[in-house]
Amino acid sequence: MIESPVRFGNREYLTGIVTTPPAGLARDAGLVILNAGLVHRVGPNRVGVEVARKAAGAGFVALRFDLSNLGDSRARADSLPVEASAVAEVRLAMDELARTHGLDRFVVFGICSGAEHALRAGLEDSRVVGAVLVDGYAYRTPAYYLRYYGPRLFRRAAWRRLLFEKSPLARWLRRFGSDQDGNGHLTAQPPKRRFPPRARFRETLATLTTRGVELLVVYTGEGMADQYNYDGQFFEAFPEFRDRPVEVVFLAATDHLFSRQRSRAALAGAVERWADRFAWREAPERVSVTI
Amino acid sequence: MEMIPSYFPGGSGPLFGVRHPAAPGTGRRRGAVLCQPLGPEYVRTHRAFRHLAIQLANRGIDVLRFDYYGSGDSAGEATEASLERWVDDVCTAAAELRRTRAVEEIVLVGLRLGAALALAAAPRLRDVTAIVLWEPVDDGREHLAELLESQARWERRKAWFDARWDRAGWNGTNDLLGFPATPAFLDEMRAFRAWTGAAGGMRRALLVEGESHEGTLRLRESLAGAGIDVSHEVVPDARIWNVLERASALIPRATVDRVIEWCSTEAA
Numbered sequence: 001m002i003e004s005p006v007r008f009g010n011r012e013y014l015t016g017i018v019t020t021p022p023a024g025l026a027r028d029a030g031l032v033i034l035n036a037g038l039v040h041r042v043g044p045n046r047v048g049v050e051v052a053r054k055a056a057g058a059g060f061v062a063l064r065f066d067l068s069n070l071g072d073s074r075a076r077a078d079s080l081p082v083e084a085s086a087v088a089e090v091r092l093a094m095d096e097l098a099r100t101h102g103l104d105r106f107v108v109f110g111i112c113s114g115a116e117h118a119l120r121a122g123l124e125d126s127r128v129v130g131a132v133l134v135d136g137y138a139y140r141t142p143a144y145y146l147r148y149y150g151p152r153l154f155r156r157a158a159w160r161r162l163l164f165e166k167s168p169l170a171r172w173l174r175r176f177g178s179d180q181d182g183n184g185h186l187t188a189q190p191p192k193r194r195f196p197p198r199a200r201f202r203e204t205l206a207t208l209t210t211r212g213v214e215l216l217v218v219y220t221g222e223g224m225a226d227q228y229n230y231d232g233q234f235f236e237a238f239p240e241f242r243d244r245p246v247e248v249v250f251l252a253a254t255d256h257l258f259s260r261q262r263s264r265a266a267l268a269g270a271v272e273r274w275a276d277r278f279a280w281r282e283a284p285e286r287v288s289v290t291i
Numbered sequence: 292m293e294m295i296p297s298y299f300p301g302g303s304g305p306l307f308g309v310r311h312p313a314a315p316g317t318g319r320r321r322g323a324v325l326c327q328p329l330g331p332e333y334v335r336t337h338r339a340f341r342h343l344a345i346q347l348a349n350r351g352i353d354v355l356r357f358d359y360y361g362s363g364d365s366a367g368e369a370t371e372a373s374l375e376r377w378v379d380d381v382c383t384a385a386a387e388l389r390r391t392r393a394v395e396e397i398v399l400v401g402l403r404l405g406a407a408l409a410l411a412a413a414p415r416l417r418d419v420t421a422i423v424l425w426e427p428v429d430d431g432r433e434h435l436a437e438l439l440e441s442q443a444r445w446e447r448r449k450a451w452f453d454a455r456w457d458r459a460g461w462n463g464t465n466d467l468l469g470f471p472a473t474p475a476f477l478d479e480m481r482a483f484r485a486w487t488g489a490a491g492g493m494r495r496a497l498l499v500e501g502e503s504h505e506g507t508l509r510l511r512e513s514l515a516g517a518g519i520d521v522s523h524e525v526v527p528d529a530r531i532w533n534v535l536e537r538a539s540a541l542i543p544r545a546t547v548d549r550v551i552e553w554c555s556t557e558a559a
Binding site for chain 2: 003007015017039040044046049071072222255257258259260261
């Protein structure tokens with residue numbers, strides 16, 4: 001496979017890396033990989049690189065790029081809110097692969113906030129025929145609460161945490177505490193994520209799957225422990241999508257940053273297997289050289 | 292300011308780099324190769340390095356920042372990592388900068404393990420006259436002990452969680468803060484000493500750290516003993532690599548400004 005840098009958008013303000021499959025056949029859809037939060041295009045612990053290479057091995061032309069003002073991409077000249085600018089830039093990425101590789105169907109891959117952008121792009125651009133949503137939106141079920149609180153009832157540490165860390169008094173006292181954790185690291189925690197109401201997410205899923213968009217929904221056991229904690233939770237929350245093109249993978253012993261080598265391999269492997277839903281085509285000569 | 296991403300040939304496979312050509316009309320012939328740290332520190336400091344590169348180019352210095360083999364956007368897998376190969380990569384990056392821009396002398400700027408790799412590579416590069424050692428790692432054994440301790444803390448925090456899902460445990464792996472370290476890499480790290488005693492063409496060094504460390508003081512004495520003019524400075528925000536979570540958005544202004552100033556004026 002070949003990796004090459006690409007710059008695109010107005011005055012080439014966006015930067016990315018295109019990974020192309022070995023010569024010959026390629027899938028009839030391209031893969032666009034988005035930033036996970038603020039991490040630049042290689043992804044947390046390089047998971048973006050591993051996914052792009054595995055996907056290219058499975059036939060996808062993959063473009064992983066930095067949204068504006070992240071990684072090596074420059075800031076935008078306008079003041080579009082990030083939700084809108086991200087979708088506009090996913091579209092530019094698809095335009096770029098259309099121009100250079102003759103593709104007109106795309107899968108958008110995102111972790112965390114990237115998954116949220118991928119969903120929005122899918123709603124707004126009919127060229128999106130698939131999305132890989134890793135640690136995106138999740139919704140609790142009665143069985144979730146049973147699994148979450150059940151074991152904690154018998155753990156002394158959980159009670160201690162409830163009393164000394166989560167109680168209103170503990171939260172008030174923490175205002176006067178240190179900005180370092182127990183390891184001497186400075187802490188700058190991200191704000192808590194907000195998910196849309198369940199009904200709106202259901203509507204989004206319905207719109208996409210009715211259009212035939214293939215969805216691979218991945219949850220990490222640890223990364224989403226506060227929202228998702230057992231295999232099958234997705235379809236218990238949304239049973240009407242069992243017979244739709246939705247595949248759900250639960251990577252139980254995996255953290256949000258894919259810190260384990262086997263976690264990264266598991267994610268890349270899931271994408272590789274799921275790729276079989278997309279047809280092969282003769283890979284054309286590249287339409288133009290970008291850099 | 293122009294920024295040119297490209298791949299260039301490395302000893303084991305293509306290396307990814309971003310060139311920042313010097314602002315036109317500055318009339319300087321100085322270049323800088325930026326040697327980034329590894330693992331999570333690389334992710335946390337990427338934005339700071341990009342900012343540093345842009346500002347150095349604004350001050351008339353041709354800059355190349357790059358990823359070592361098996362890291363970032365460069366070819367190869369992390370399991371192929373080797374300190375010796377990475378030192379070679381620093382030399383290759385310097386050659387690339389020389390090939391693309393007519394620089395007469397080069398400053399190596401390294402953070403943490405990147406500083407160690409720069410220091411190990413410098414004696415092999417005649418046109419490297421100055422070096423910035425930002426929170427440098429000097430002794431591989433000590434550095435590895437720190438990494439293993441951090442990993443052990445991480446494992447302890449995860450222990451209850453992992454035990455629920457995988458009672459066999461994870462300890463058989465060599466994951467080192469997200470980096471799949473092989474036994475060969477760990478052995479290499481234990482034996483690694485950045486400073487070999489040879490100054491090569493180096494005449495000046497800036498040692499910058501967030502708080503003074505015994506290891507850095509030892510390194511300062513060793514460099515001075517080899518005839519290098521060392522400026523050792525403590526700048527509180529230099530420990531950017533140690534900031535968690537949203538740190539990829541942070542730029543340690545005071546440290547970056549000092550490095551830029553030193554590279555543009557005092558490094559000559």
